[in-house]
Amino acid sequence: MIVTAILTFFIIGVCAFVLNINWKTKRLYTNYTLIPYRIPVLGHLLDFLKDANQFIFDNFAKYGSIFTANICGQHFTFLLDVHDLLTMTKNPSLVFSGSEMVTTIFGSHIQEDIAQVLHKTIYPQTLQRADALNALTVRFVESFHQSLEKDQMSSPEEWRQCGLFDLCHRFIFGASTRALFGDIEDEELKELETNFVTFNDKFYVFSRGLPVWFYKLFYRSAYQAREKGIKLLIKQRPNQSEFITAAREFYEGKHGDVFSPTDVGARMMIFFWASLGNTIPATFWILYYLLTTDKGRILEILREEILTHGENMNEMKVADSVINETLRLIGNVFLMRCTYKEDGTTLDLHDGRQLHIHPKDLVCYYPTISHYDKSVFPEPYKFQYDRFLHLNKLPGSYMPFGIGKSMCPGRFFVRNEVKTILITLVKEIELELVDFNYQQRPRFRKECVGTGVMVPDRDVKVRYRFKKQ
Numbered sequence: 001m002i003v004t005a006i007l008t009f010f011i012i013g014v015c016a017f018v019l020n021i022n023w024k025t026k027r028l029y030t031n032y033t034l035i036p037y038r039i040p041v042l043g044h045l046l047d048f049l050k051d052a053n054q055f056i057f058d059n060f061a062k063y064g065s066i067f068t069a070n071i072c073g074q075h076f077t078f079l080l081d082v083h084d085l086l087t088m089t090k091n092p093s094l095v096f097s098g099s100e101m102v103t104t105i106f107g108s109h110i111q112e113d114i115a116q117v118l119h120k121t122i123y124p125q126t127l128q129r130a131d132a133l134n135a136l137t138v139r140f141v142e143s144f145h146q147s148l149e150k151d152q153m154s155s156p157e158e159w160r161q162c163g164l165f166d167l168c169h170r171f172i173f174g175a176s177t178r179a180l181f182g183d184i185e186d187e188e189l190k191e192l193e194t195n196f197v198t199f200n201d202k203f204y205v206f207s208r209g210l211p212v213w214f215y216k217l218f219y220r221s222a223y224q225a226r227e228k229g230i231k232l233l234i235k236q237r238p239n240q241s242e243f244i245t246a247a248r249e250f251y252e253g254k255h256g257d258v259f260s261p262t263d264v265g266a267r268m269m270i271f272f273w274a275s276l277g278n279t280i281p282a283t284f285w286i287l288y289y290l291l292t293t294d295k296g297r298i299l300e301i302l303r304e305e306i307l308t309h310g311e312n313m314n315e316m317k318v319a320d321s322v323i324n325e326t327l328r329l330i331g332n333v334f335l336m337r338c339t340y341k342e343d344g345t346t347l348d349l350h351d352g353r354q355l356h357i358h359p360k361d362l363v364c365y366y367p368t369i370s371h372y373d374k375s376v377f378p379e380p381y382k383f384q385y386d387r388f389l390h391l392n393k394l395p396g397s398y399m400p401f402g403i404g405k406s407m408c409p410g411r412f413f414v415r416n417e418v419k420t421i422l423i424t425l426v427k428e429i430e431l432e433l434v435d436f437n438y439q440q441r442p443r444f445r446k447e448c449v450g451t452g453v454m455v456p457d458r459d460v461k462v463r464y465r466f467k468k469q
């Protein structure tokens with residue numbers, strides 16, 4: 001009798017459990033796969049933190065171009081066929097989902113209407129308009145050369161040995177920060193730099209959108225570094241760029257009642273990180289591929305290009321192709337959208353199917369999938385410096401800077417920064433690898449996936465010296 005009762009309870013329990021899962025799965029994901037997970041509450045979090053790139057590629061191979069992951073209760077539907085991308089980005093009910101993310105990463109909430117003003121007015125006028133971009137580039141070049149001269153004076157013509165990543169950091173950090181934020185005293189710049197490095201090292205954890213208490217408890221020094229950086233950026237400096245001036249005026253003037261000084265500092269922190277966090281590793285990979293491919297022959301080709309066209313950056317087509325090809329290989333971002341419509345929204349997919357997006361679920365495109373698609377980019381794992389040289393326009397499946405409304409507004413500036421460094425390298429500096437061992441080459445830091453560009457897991461030894469003029 002007792003055995004029968006226990007068995008009955010057991011069977012009812014199992015049925016209820018199975019029915020509940022099925023019901024939930026059916027209700028939410030008709031026709032699409034919610035990937036099974038073993039750990040309740042966390043869902044796929046650990047797989048995702050360990051190696052999100054592998055997680056996506058594995059599930060793409062297993063389930064095809066649409067599947068849903070559960071990360072701590074948040075559903076991410078990956079929509080990985082490039083033919084469905086425009087359906088996603090052009091759907092008026094889907095909006096850029098960065099606001100919550102930005103809140104956790106930088107501690108500053110950004111409302112959709114403010115984001116629109118930035119994208120429609122401030123970014124185009126101050127980072128993309130030719131004369132504003134030109135002025136910003138000139139500031140970068142001046143600052144960059146000032147720091148080079150200091151370095152050169154310390155021991156002219158001597159070889160200096162360092163890490164390639166460290167060198168790129170030195171090339172970019174001060175020059176970019178001063179070009180954007182104005183004349184920062186050396187000491188304050190140093191302080192900003194220390195805090196940037198600490199926060200940036202753990203940036204990937206902040207980008208996973210976990211609750212604030214988690215960061216305060218487990219990532220205390222990175223959290224504090226962010227707060228110190230925000231404090232340092234509240235202050236205005238002379239000669240700040242048109243971009244920073246316009247953004248500050250917008251926050252402090254029109255929205256002065258909404259934004260406290262700390263909020264403005266946090267907004268500045270977003271621009272500060274955005275201008276450096278991807279640029280430094282991208283420059284590292286560009287120089288790494290130039291130094292390790294074809295025994296430095298591409299640097300020779302670049303030298304010829306620069307000698308032929310002077311220093312006209314718009315004419316540096318080989319440099320553009322090198323930058324594009326590097327970003328194809330290392331560009332790494334999640335393009336995410338969500339809907340706030342109560343009944344969600346439905347996407348009509350290219351193959352005739354429909355995908356319903358529930359409110360608060362995230363839809364996510366991962367451009368790395370198309371960057372490594374051999375039907376678009378033959379021999380996708382190979383660095384081919386001239387791959388983009390013969391294309392009139394960039395292919396639709398190439399998007400290291402994002403797509404649509406939220407596309408990176410700094411994409412023109414970063415090209416000019418890199419070209420400044422390339423011009424200097426071919427004209428003024430000799431740079432070479434030291435004891436390079438291909439077996440111990442840098443790989444991508446697996447845990448940093450999705451934050452913009454892949455970060456190298458180790459540095460590469462180089463030496464450099466200034467050429468005799």
Ligand code: HEM
Nearest residue numbers: 274275278279282333400401402403406407408409410414
């Ligand atoms: C290789 C270097 C860079 C890469 C790969 C890169 C990539 C990106 C990506 C993928 C986004 C988000 C797009 C989206 O989610 O749809 C973004 C946003 C942004 N980037 Fe860049 N970026 C780079 C350099 C820069 C630089 C130098 C600046 C300097 C001003 C900059 C300023 C910004 C800003 C302000 C945003 C936020 C736009 C918003 O308000 O939504 N970026 N970037």
